Amino acid sequence: MRAILTLTRYQLLMLVRNPAYWVSTLLLASLGIVVFGLFFTNPAGPRLGVVDEAQNEASLSFIRSVEEIDGINVRVGDRESQLDKLRNGERWVVVILPPKFGQDPTLGDVEIWADSNDAFSSLTGSGIVRQLLVEAIEPPGGAGIEVSEAPVGGDRPLRFIDVVLPGQVGMSLMFGNLFAATILAWWRYGGILKRFAASPISPRQLLASQLIVFGLLSAVQATILMTAGWLAFGVPIRGSLLLVVLIIAIGILALLSLWYTLVSLIRSPIGINAVASLVAFVMMFAGGAYLPIDDPPLWLKPLVALAPLTYLNDALRAVMNDGAGIRDVADELAILGATAAVLFLVSTQRFRWTTDD
Secondary structure, eight states: OHHHHHHHHHHHHHHHTOHHHHIIIIIHHHHHHHHHHHHSSOOSSOEEEEEESSOSHHHHHHHHHHHTSTTOEEEEOOHHHHHHHHHTTOOSEEEEEOTTTTTOTTSSOEEEEEETTOHHHHHHHHHHHHHHHHHHOOOGGGOOOOEEEEEEOOOOOOOHHHHHHHHHHHHHHHHHHHHHHHHHHHHHHTTHHHHHHTSSOOHHHHHHHHHHHHHHHHHHHHHHHHHHHHHHHOOOOOSOHHHHHHHHHHHHHHHHHHHHHHHHHOOOHHHHHHHHHHHHHHHHHHTTSSSOOSSOOGGGHHHHHHOHHHHHHHHHHHHHHHOOOTTTTHHHHHHHHHHHHHHHHHHHHHOOSSTTO
């Protein structure tokens, strides 16, 4: 155990101080999140739906006054379409102006509809719209406008960034753990592993220390990416956070075992880098790092089925986007777990300390 902890400490320090490690893992994934978050989300500003049943000077004046406010996008339409868009998350709040709007507040109330699933937007949106109504017209005798507020239930549609974030987390884990294979390959090529062979350290102890190191760093990367996605773009985790942690942990084991297997089968560090880069590139697209591949072409299906990243990303998206439970992702977890066990066994059996063995 002492040998494992010592190896863990030195490898952790080496990676933390290596800028190339962070650039190729965390920075690339962060850039992908920023690009999709900024350019593929809904247009800036909340969308206010207006149903103008009055079609008079007061209602037109209200609409013009709201359109002049920076940051609020006004969309005018009929009652049914506007409420449908509110249910689908395409509207912030919907205000319905009755036929007698601005003439007699007691005849036909103004209606404000908001999303019952978004308490904050519902509260702030209703309050802002109510204030805008008061400012837009001055009712006779100062009686005030009669307003009825009603909630509308609905599910917010998935945005590009909601779907992309889990894939970028998976991609970060894939490239980050690829460094484990690179380190072992160059240590073996430089004779460092030969010195380990002359010590009481076994291959399993060395690989166990790397599991700890890369598991910790991968957890940090995933936490940073998901926290940044939530703070910057409001990407939620609709399912269990503990289940997300479990998926990431098993995914790390599967990816590390894959790279270890390459190190065990290929002796040259240049050859490992070439093959690993090719495998990572294929998995990045076949595994759905950017968008899930629901119906791949026939020739691509074997690659999708063999890529551990496919099951990692599918499980993360199911929990984060759809709120899936552990039974819903049981198949993905079983495949990742079996992949990790089989490949880790192969890697430890085939591992060699030197290129001459």
